[in-house]
Amino acid sequence: MKIDRRIIFVLIAISVAIPLIFKIGLPNKVTKEVKMVYDSIEELEQGEVVLVSFDHEASSLPEIKPMAEAVLRHCFSKNLKVVSFALLAEGTAIGDEILRNVANEYDRKYGRDYVFLGFRPQYTAAILGLGEDLHRVFPEDYKGISTFELPLTKEIKNYEDISLVVSLADGDLPTYWINYAEARYDQRIAIAVTAVMATTYYPYLSSKQITGLVGGLKGAAEYEILIDKPGMGSKGMDAQSVAHVVILLLVVLGNVSYFLSGKLRK
Amino acid sequence: MLKPKKRIFILFLLLLFFFLLNSITPAFAQKNEVEELKQRWFDPEKANVLAGLVTCIVLIFFFIIYGKKKGKLFIREIAGLQAIDDAIGRATEMGKPILYSAGLGKMDRVATMASMNILGTVAEKVAEYNTPLIFPNYDPVVMAVAQEVVKESFTRAGHPEFYNPDNIFFVTQSQFGYVAAVDGIMVRQKPATNLFLGTFEAESLILAETGNSIGAIQIAGTDSTIQLSFFIVACDYTLIGEELFAASGYLTKDPMVLGSIKGQDFLKILIIILVLAGGILATFNSEFLTKLFP
Amino acid sequence: MDIGILTSALLTLFIFSFLYKDNPFYKFAEHLLVGISVGYFLVIAINTTVLPTLFLPLFKEGNLLYIIPGILGFFMFLRFFPKISWVSRISLALIIGAGAGVSIPAVIEAQIMAQMKASMLKFTSFDGIVVMTALCTTLIYFFFSKKHTGWFGAPAKVGTWFLMVFFGATFGYTVMSRISLLIGRLQFLLGDFLHIID
């Protein structure tokens, strides 16, 4: 049976829009890999440094933003210091803005509690460079202030002064973090990636090369449960469920019609 | 290839250069272990990686030399490759063009290099029948290389006059801008065959779905594991990861490349044996093998 | 209404119009998007890379070593002049060569040896057996020196089954990601733009 693609398109639009308007309130359960990220931040002492890297493009913002907000809220509520930058150009302005907004929620001060260092292309070189000297890779922050002058970065030399790296990614950048920062400098790495990339990183989870994994909007929703601050992730979960069911029904319909047409031909 | 003597000489020069650099840099204070380590010539913690490296180099080299000597090595057929031949034939019969895309990869990606090698063979076949080969590009460097490869292939096939550089063109460095352009080409020119070989990202599904809607035969191959799942669902044949690399060796028939593929096969056997041995030891609570790994 | 939200909403709708079919609104948005993204990239690249990592050490700190990458970078522009375009290959050779050199030990350590270690599981656990079987059979599938027939065909076949499990799981997970993106856009249209939801 051939359905015009546009009918499928309309079905999908409806199945996402309706649950957004009329909330159902399906329950959500926290998975182990998300809890592991939460724990690896939870166990840090006040004042330790977390490096948050915005390794994504503007297109995946709907998934990255809820995850970034949840993780940053956790960091700031724990009084951790946050050093941040972007390894993909489009993450730059986005990262700067998300970081500033969340920091303001918690009254954190720029330069003392958090910094944003801007963008570096050629991520291999940047990640490796951080293992030797942060000031060399980032002589200045995003605003052009020397990293030797900012109170927070003044104290940081390389990975030895960074307790955890969180890579927010929509591509294979975490692989570079693992291949270079983890393997070469024993840096602890947690990742928050779009759902599409999540399966890619399960092997690293079981080999303990990453300390945890937050996967997409669902992961964000789970993280929001853990820090007890419902946000964008939780709001989208109903729509997610309904859309999945509609797609599965379409697949079932496709198969039923396939087998029926096969029988008719016989 | 460079002569071995020359190679050692260059390496020596390079080392000398860096030593000179070193002598003019200010001395660092030597305080702790890290500083002490920085006086040494070898980092003992990396011994296991060195062992792995030596194993890889020895095996791959051995088979490269072996291949060079023997001239011809056996490589099994790869399903997607046979399909490429048929697909070219089909386009010729129908008098329709063939669309080629190397995806978003830059020239330093292994998949892009493999794609260029395959492009050479495809172009040679296409030249015999004078079937148009359209190749929109995402990266200007890849485009330049592709033009040279195709031109050379047409010459080798004895039809340099059929080569049209305007068919291999640069589109844009924006992912979705590129997709939109390729989609436009598909809808307007209706190619009989689409070849997607290289590094792909989210655009894979849009390309494959549009290609499907115009009824083209589609053969894909990529090293991006995620996109493989879309190609598998939406294309007729898919070269999975290493198959793409091997395919380029299979087509070029370069004994040195084939040799290195053999070398990889032996490494795979070694990996399987080691993993199973490690599993057996782990069953008896021995960490003898696992301890050796990083 | 906020002009920013109005603009984004209109452009969002222009792009969604592609689902019906290709049309001038979509083409307008598409070209505008490409242009703007290239412009954005140019500004960010110059502000945050060319200036601090090349010009700052070269002109402010007087570190003459940086002349080398400066010149090599400049070589890339010689691509536009066919007669001397070959010079740009030197720069390309450096990136590709050095990249290849860095990647070999990194791949051996993280992508091969660490993965092998993680797969050495106990044969007494079901999960361990599954992991080792799946790993070994997929590796056999990628074996090119021998035809997948006879005794060798069976494990290769099992390997394809595990590959299919992976492809299916990835597809399923991806569906999730793509729907999330749509949720994000609809949250914007229904919330920030139309104020139907909060």
Added chain:
Amino acid sequence: MRRQLPIIVCFGFGAFMLIQFFIPKRSFIFAYENVLDWMQIIYVFTLLVGVANYIKINSKKVTGKAKGWGYNLIALLGLFSMVILGFAKGTDQGSPFLWMFNNLQVPMQSTMFSLLAFFVASAAYRGFRARTKEATILLLSAGIVMLGRVPIGEMIHSSVPDLANWILNFPSMAARRGILIGIGLGTISTSLRIILGIERTYLGRE
């Protein structure tokens, strides 16, 4: 010279970057840091070449009044307004540059991406048919993961999310590991061939 020089450079830097991994000596680290800087800088220039190429092609279409040149003009306008605003007024909070990014680029790009939600649904409908044993496995695995990753899966049966997680964590993970190791071996052998100058497609065949 034309052919030899790039191969020599490639070999020199490739071999150095390979061996320095094992040598913690200060001089080597210094040299290695420098090479990393160089790679970064040259890389930016290759991207700038792409931008220059883009401007060249679009202006050619506009001045030549090629079909649909109006669209190329829009692209150029977008590009130059970003560049002029970015350099004249800065990129800080509240700058017009950032406004353009947030209100034009971000929404368009994420909408483009969200089109995939529709395509993925139509591909699933068309592609997931239980024709062969392999296709059936593909279909089942996709279905279980799709259900298991959303709250509704748990309402159907409490073991659905666990089953989905098990698939992701064990068979699927191990198969991907197999693909990864294969690609890794391919990368190593290609990289070795590049360093030795056997593989030189990137230079273009001459």
